[in-house]
Amino acid sequence: MSPQLLSLVTLWAAAALYAIAMVAWSIRLSRVADERIQARQGAGAASSTTAEAAAPAKERVAVGGGDDAAVAAMASGATSFVVDDGDETDLPRRSGADRALGAARAAMYSGLLLHLVGLIARGLDSGHVPWSNMYEYTITGSFVAVAVFGIVQARRDWTFLGAGVTGFATIALGIGLTVLYAESTGLRPALQSFWLVIHVAIAIISTGVFIVAAVATTLQLLQYERTDGERELTGGAIRRLGIRVRNGLARWTQRATWFEAIPSAQKLEAVAFRLNAVGFVLWTFTVMAGAVWAEHAWGRYWGWDPKEVWSFVIWVLYAAYLHARTTQGWLGRRSAWLSIAAFVALIMNFTVVNLFFQGLHTYA
Amino acid sequence: MARMKIDNYAIADAPRLGVKGWGRWMWRQVTSMRVALILLLLLALASIPGSVLPQWPQNAANTRAFIEQNGWWGRFLDATGFLDVFGSAWFTAIYVLLFASLIGCILPRVRVYWRNLRSPVPPVPARLDRYENRDEAETADVAAAFESARSHLIRRPASSLLGWRVRVDERPSRQEGVETELALSANGEGLRELGNLIFHLSLVGILAAVAVGSLLTYRGQAIIVEGDSFTNSVVDYDSFSSGNLFRESSLEPFRLTLDELDAAFNVQGLAEDFTAHVTLQEPETDPVSTQIQVNRPLQVDGGKIYLQGNGYAPEITVVDSDGNVAFSDAVPYLPQDGVYTSTGVVKVPDVTSGEQLGFLATLLPTAADNGETLVSAHPDLANPMMLLRGYSGDLGLDTGIPQNVYVLDESQLSPMRDEAGNVWSVALVPGQTVELPDGLGTFTWNDTPRYGAFDLRADPSLPWLLAASIGALVGLALSLFAPRRRLWLVAPLTPAAGGETTVVRAAIMAPAHDAGAVDEMRRVLDAATGRVRRVEEE
Ligand code: HEM
Numbered sequence: 001m002s003p004q005l006l007s008l009v010t011l012w013a014a015a016a017l018y019a020i021a022m023v024a025w026s027i028r029l030s031r032v033a034d035e036r037i038q039a040r041q042g043a044g045a046a047s048s049t050t051a052e053a054a055a056p057a058k059e060r061v062a063v064g065g066g067d068d069a070a071v072a073a074m075a076s077g078a079t080s081f082v083v084d085d086g087d088e089t090d091l092p093r094r095s096g097a098d099r100a101l102g103a104a105r106a107a108m109y110s111g112l113l114l115h116l117v118g119l120i121a122r123g124l125d126s127g128h129v130p131w132s133n134m135y136e137y138t139i140t141g142s143f144v145a146v147a148v149f150g151i152v153q154a155r156r157d158w159t160f161l162g163a164g165v166t167g168f169a170t171i172a173l174g175i176g177l178t179v180l181y182a183e184s185t186g187l188r189p190a191l192q193s194f195w196l197v198i199h200v201a202i203a204i205i206s207t208g209v210f211i212v213a214a215v216a217t218t219l220q221l222l223q224y225e226r227t228d229g230e231r232e233l234t235g236g237a238i239r240r241l242g243i244r245v246r247n248g249l250a251r252w253t254q255r256a257t258w259f260e261a262i263p264s265a266q267k268l269e270a271v272a273f274r275l276n277a278v279g280f281v282l283w284t285f286t287v288m289a290g291a292v293w294a295e296h297a298w299g300r301y302w303g304w305d306p307k308e309v310w311s312f313v314i315w316v317l318y319a320a321y322l323h324a325r326t327t328q329g330w331l332g333r334r335s336a337w338l339s340i341a342a343f344v345a346l347i348m349n350f351t352v353v354n355l356f357f358q359g360l361h362t363y364a
Numbered sequence: 365m366a367r368m369k370i371d372n373y374a375i376a377d378a379p380r381l382g383v384k385g386w387g388r389w390m391w392r393q394v395t396s397m398r399v400a401l402i403l404l405l406l407l408a409l410a411s412i413p414g415s416v417l418p419q420w421p422q423n424a425a426n427t428r429a430f431i432e433q434n435g436w437w438g439r440f441l442d443a444t445g446f447l448d449v450f451g452s453a454w455f456t457a458i459y460v461l462l463f464a465s466l467i468g469c470i471l472p473r474v475r476v477y478w479r480n481l482r483s484p485v486p487p488v489p490a491r492l493d494r495y496e497n498r499d500e501a502e503t504a505d506v507a508a509a510f511e512s513a514r515s516h517l518i519r520r521p522a523s524s525l526l527g528w529r530v531r532v533d534e535r536p537s538r539q540e541g542v543e544t545e546l547a548l549s550a551n552g553e554g555l556r557e558l559g560n561l562i563f564h565l566s567l568v569g570i571l572a573a574v575a576v577g578s579l580l581t582y583r584g585q586a587i588i589v590e591g592d593s594f595t596n597s598v599v600d601y602d603s604f605s606s607g608n609l610f611r612e613s614s615l616e617p618f619r620l621t622l623d624e625l626d627a628a629f630n631v632q633g634l635a636e637d638f639t640a641h642v643t644l645q646e647p648e649t650d651p652v653s654t655q656i657q658v659n660r661p662l663q664v665d666g667g668k669i670y671l672q673g674n675g676y677a678p679e680i681t682v683v684d685s686d687g688n689v690a691f692s693d694a695v696p697y698l699p700q701d702g703v704y705t706s707t708g709v710v711k712v713p714d715v716t717s718g719e720q721l722g723f724l725a726t727l728l729p730t731a732a733d734n735g736e737t738l739v740s741a742h743p744d745l746a747n748p749m750m751l752l753r754g755y756s757g758d759l760g761l762d763t764g765i766p767q768n769v770y771v772l773d774e775s776q777l778s779p780m781r782d783e784a785g786n787v788w789s790v791a792l793v794p795g796q797t798v799e800l801p802d803g804l805g806t807f808t809w810n811d812t813p814r815y816g817a818f819d820l821r822a823d824p825s826l827p828w829l830l831a832a833s834i835g836a837l838v839g840l841a842l843s844l845f846a847p848r849r850r851l852w853l854v855a856p857l858t859p860a861a862g863g864e865t866t867v868v869r870a871a872i873m874a875p876a877h878d879a880g881a882v883d884e885m886r887r888v889l890d891a892a893t894g895r896v897r898r899v900e901e902e
Contacts, residue, residue, distance in 0.1 A: 195659075277844040284840055288833045297659050299583070299670040299821045301829070302574075304422060304450050309415035313408045320404040322844075327397045345408075353415065 007121035008177070010114040011139060015173040017111030018146065018166045024104035025162030026258065031097035032159065033260030104162055105153070111166075112150055115143045115173075131200045134354055138176035142169040144208025148275075152212075158271070160262045164215035195293035199286060206282030207346060213275035214343040217336050220268035224333060226253035227265070269332065273325065276339055280318045287311050310349040317342035396469050403462040410458055414449035417441065421448060463571055470564045477557050485531040488547035488852040490538065495871040497882050502865040503893040506855045509868055510546050513853055513892035517550050528552045534857065542856040550851040550888075559842025566839055569832030577825030582606035582615075582667075584820050589677040589694040590813040593621035593643075596665065596820070616665040619645040623653070625674055625814040633703050633742045640671050640816045656818070667822025675699045675706055676727055677815040678750065678794075681808040686716040690805070696815045697727050698770055704729045704743040709772045711759050721804065722755040722772050727812075731791075738791070750809055753789045754780040754800055780804065849874040849881050851888060868893055 119140060122130040130136045149165040152158055230247040233240050253259045262268075290311065291301040302308060321342055324335035418426040427447050431438035445452025492498060503509040510532055517528040528550045537545035584601035586594050596618050598604050621643040628637040638658055645651040646664070654662060661668035675697055682691040690712050697708035705728055712721040730742040731749035738749065757777035761767060780788040780801045788801050797808040855868040870889045874881035889895065 281837070281841050281844060284837055288837065291833075292830075295826070296661065299661065299668065299672065299819050301826075304414055304419065306415040309411050313411050316404055316408040316411070320401055320408065323397060323401045323404060327401055330401065 003121040003125035007118045007125060010118035010121065011173060011177060014111045014115035014118060015170050015177065017107045017114065018170040018173065021104050021107035021111060022163050022166040022170060024100050024107055025159065025166060028097055028100035028104055028159055029163060029261045030258040031100055033257045035097060036260045037257070101159070104159075104166075108146065108162070108166055109150060111169075112143070112146050115139075115146070119143060129197050129201070131204055132196070133182055134350065135176055135180040135182045137200070137204060137350060138172050138180055141204045141207045141211075142172035142176070144205050145169055145172075145211040146208075148205075148208050149212050160219060161212060161215050161271075164218070165212055168211055168215065195289060195296060199289040199293050202282050202289060203286040206279045206286055207350075209275050209279035209282065210343055210346055213272045213279060214340065216268050216272040216275065217339050217343075219262055220265050220272060220336050221333070221340070222249060222253050222259075223262060223265040223268060225249040226259060229254070265332070269336065272336070272339065276318065276321065280315075280322065283311075283315055283318065287315055306353050307349065310345060310353050314342055314345045314349060317345055396465055400462065400465050400469065403458060403465060406458050407462060410449065410455050413446050417446055417449075419448055419450075421451065459571075463568060466564055467568060470561060470568075473557075474561055474565075477554075477561060481529075481554065485529050485549050485551045487531070487533060487535075488549045488854055492852060492854060492869055492871040495873055497874070497885060498869065498871045499882075499886055499889055500867050500869045501889050501893040501895040502867055503855070504859075504865050506546055506857055506866050506868070509855070509892040510548055510853065512894075513548055513888055516888055516891035517851075527555060528851075529554065537856060539856065544857045546853075546855055546857055548851075548853040552847060552849040552851065555846040556843055556848045559839045559844075559846055562839030563836055563843050564839075566832045566835035570829060570836060573825045573829040573832055577607075577823045577829065579607040579609040580825065581821070581823040582610045583822075585672070585817065586820070587677075587696050587815050587817050588620070588622040589696065589815040590622055590625055592694075593619055594818075595619050601820075617647060618664055620669065620818070621645070622816055625816050627674060627743070627814065629743050635702075635743070638671060638674055640674075640818075656816075664820075665822065666824060667820055670819045670821065671816055672819040673699075673817035674814055675704065675817075676729065676745075676812050678708065678725075678727060678812050679810040680710055681810060682710070682712045682721065682723075682805060683808075684712075684715040684721070684805045685718055685803055687805075688716045690715045690721070694813055694815070697725070699743075701740075702743070703740040705740045707770075709770055711761070711769075711772070713759050713761050715805075718804070719756040720759045720761075721800075722757075722759055722777055723807065724753050724755070724772055726751045745812055748794055748812060749791055750793075751789065751791050752798070752807065753787065754804070754807070756780060756804060847874065847878055847881065847884075849878065849884065851885060853888070853892065 119130050122136065122139070126132075126136075131140045145165055146169045149158070149161060153162070225246055226249075228246075228250060230250050231243060233243050233247075235243075263271075290308070294303065294308075295301040317338065321335050321338040324330035324338050418430045420427050427442075431442050431447070434441070441447055445454060449455055514530050514532060517530050529552075530548065530550045532546060532548045534544055535547055537543060539545065582605070584598070584604040586601050588594050594600055596615050598612050598615070622640055623643055624641040626637070626639040626641070627635070630636050640656040641653065642656055642662070643651050643653050644662065644664060656662045656669060656671045658671055661670045676699075677694040677696040679694045680691065681689060684690040691710065691714070695708050695710055697706035699706045705726065708725045708727065710723040710725065712723075715721060728738060728740040728747075728749045728751070729744060730740050730746040731738050732741040732747070733739075738751070755772065755774065755777040760773040760776055767773065782788045782801055790798050792798055792807075792809055794809050794812055797806050799806055850873045851870070852872075853868055853870050855866050859866045868889065870885050872881050872885040
């Protein structure tokens with residue numbers, strides 16, 4: 001089998017496995033939610049908040065008591081069981097949810113493996129690292145996103161991100177393989193550089209990290225709508241439309257059982273912050289490495305070419321997000337929206353900017 | 365009482381200020397933080413037009429065309445700085461304000477940080493049970509336990525700067541039946557704060573380096589045909605620009621000869637490699653042969669020489685109507701596309717008699733007939749062909765206005781015509797000589813060397829810029845990932861009456877997202893009391 005064919009076959013297989021993983025993660029999420037609800041109802045007359053707090057403690061006892069359950073817990077990743085922090089993610093592990101977790105992990109990690117094979121085959125086929133045009137950027141970026149999630153998931157249970165991340169990767173791979181696909185070619189001389197490898201590799205890794213963070217932030221914003229509930233329709237037409245949309249989201253999240261298994265907004269904010277912080281440091285490095293590369297290749301470290309402008313805008317928006325978190329009245333919703341804005345700019349940078357703006361970076 | 369939260373810079377030195385001072389200080393910080401936030405958002409917003417609209421410094425030709433196409437709207441955008449966003453007054457105002465705010469915000473923090481570093485660690489709070497994360501363990505020898513806790517905390521050199529600062533007090537106890545207690549207070553906030561300060565100061569450093577660099581920099585472009593050479597002086601450059609503080613006398617008069625330019629293309633005509641083989645002669649040293657590649661500039665005289673472009677420079681000889689050689693030189697042609705369809709202009713002012721001559725030529729490196737016209741199929745010289753048209757008249761060179769060598773001013777020229785009265789045009793191949801109409805002379809294409817377009821740029825600020833960037837990166841990583849924790853241990857100095865052991869109580873304060881804090885507290889307590897825990901307990 002030629003490397004090219006191998007690459008295509010394994011990448012399509014990875015996309016399919018991610019789709020399966022996404023379904024399994026969703027099932028896992030709703031099973032966990034069901035069990036939470038049952039636990040709460042089982043707690044009887046106690047008010048719902050205390051019951052919710054009590055539920056995880058009971059689960060622990062149950063798991064500690066039965067040998068079978070303990071074995072199941074080990075099989076499903078004993079490490080995460082130990083490192084679990086906070087009651088919110090202390091998801092109960094019982095057969096239904098566990099089977100789904102097992103399936104989700106199996107599908108995701110084998111997808112990741114095939115994805116890696118696909119990337120290496122592409123690299124062999126083209127004779128250079130597989131991140132030099134939009135197709136390659138997409139397949140590598142989605143790989144990193146799943147890998148980041150996979151690494152975190154091996155240490156602590158972040159089930160609630162699973163469906164989002166694998167879903168994103170499925171779509172990204174699908175679009176990559178159908179719309180963006182490009183035969184491999186040699187590199188233009190301007191791209192033959194150690195700094196290409198560094199700059200673009202780190203750019204992709206930080207994009208992957210930002211993707212996972214953005215999924216967490218989206219859940220955080222939905223969680224706000226859910227806890228706020230529906231509100232009255234007032235004001236002008238645009239305001240009313242806004243309220244309608246938010247009410248719709250509130251209704252949907254309240255009705256969806258799987259949302260029971262989603263951690264609180266604060267917890268999600270903390271998760272997103274940690275990821276965004278990592279992503280931001282990597283992005284800072286990306287921009288700096290890009291400047292070094294530009295200095296080598298073009299004789300100027302910064303020239304405000306559209307790609308550079310957008311990298312700068314992204315960087316400034318994430319910096320604003322980090323400041324917003326420490327500014328009174330901005331922690332929470334507003335800083336979350338800022339990080340979403342920064343993420344949108346990030347996605348713009350390698351879609352719209354690559355396709356429609358001309359500049360030195362037009363290698364896509 | 366509400367749990368104290370320290371995931372907020374505003375409380376970094378809270379214990380040292382009174383309520384009023386604390387409030388004022390926090391208010392000031394919060395307001396300036398808000399200003400910083402707004403300025404950052406403005407900066408992002410203001411940058412966007414710079415990527416959407418054509419910009420003078422990036423592409424003057426496009427910008428001029430844009431203004432012409434858009435009438436008053438284009439002129440309005442030009443006048444308001446939207447066509448040179450990053451040099452515009454409003455963009456400058458935003459970042460100057462931002463950096464003013466940054467400096468105003470960071471300098472007091474540097475002072476506070478420095479004072480904190482040299483002042484004693486704040487004592488242990490009176491009551492530990494206020495804090496959420498607590499633990500306790502028993503020990504028989506309190507003094508030894510505290511000593512091991514202290515040495516566990518300050519194991520590393522420079523620990524007080526980079527990690528924990530520790531103090532141990534003996535103090536009257538509030539606990540019933542206990543007279544004195546030992547209290548250990550450890551402050552592990554310094555590193556994070558240090559990182560934050562380094563980061564923001566480095567940002568100022570980056571801005572300063574860029575500003576100084578723009579004053580001292582110089583950059584020049586020169587085109588060198590294979591076999592020719594070039595001397596580093598302002599007159600020898602085709603174009604030259606420099607910062608306000610640059611002095612011409614600082615140029616070192618080195619000499620660069622282009623021996624050969626290798627260009628490799630694949631079968632489809634995509635560029636694979638460009639290498640300029642050059643000889644560099646610096647004053648008072650032997651000439652050295654070396655190479656310049658697209659990503660590998662040549663370091664010389666505090667600057668770098670980049671290979672920025674390349675093309676063909678056909679060698680042309682024009683003999684005038686009197687039979688004298690009026691022109692003989694290599695003329696750089698400008699590539700117009702990926703297959704090096706190149707256009708060139710030959711100006712022949714020095715004819716013995718009669719009108720001046722001018723030529724417009726198109727070079728097709730690999731000429732092929734696509735059914736309608738001749739096009740180039742590949743950038744290599746596989747089947748070179750030149751399409752030529754001639755003009756006679758006044759080239760307009762004597763007006764004193766500098767002319768673009770790549771443009772023929774046709775206002776006072778008329779095209780050469782053949783006997784039938786049609787515009788004269790021929791296709792020729794290398795080595796061929798064609799007769800010009802009306803006995804105006806001959807045009808010979810002798811050979812086709814390549815030329816390289818070189819760009820020399822010197823910017824003495826680069827090492828400083830790099831240093832400041834590395835500082836920013838390291839500072840940022842510290843400021844985001846170094847923990848920010850306060851840890852306390854308290855125990856009665858002697859066991860309670862009848863008991864053999866005392867209970868050491870511990871508490872730790874850390875931002876909510878700091879998952880490792882509780883672990884660290886437990887480890888310190890383990891080290892102090894010799895407690896052995898089962899792993900599951902974690
Ligand atoms: C050039 C513009 C600026 C950029 C790019 C920038 C960037 C950043 C970044 C990335 C952080 C995150 C590091 C962390 O959370 O510890 C940060 C934190 C911080 N910045 Fe800035 N900053 C800028 C201007 C300012 C200004 C004008 C102020 C003054 C109000 C300021 C005050 C702070 C403070 C106090 C923190 C620490 C927040 C904390 O404790 O987490 N910064 N800055």
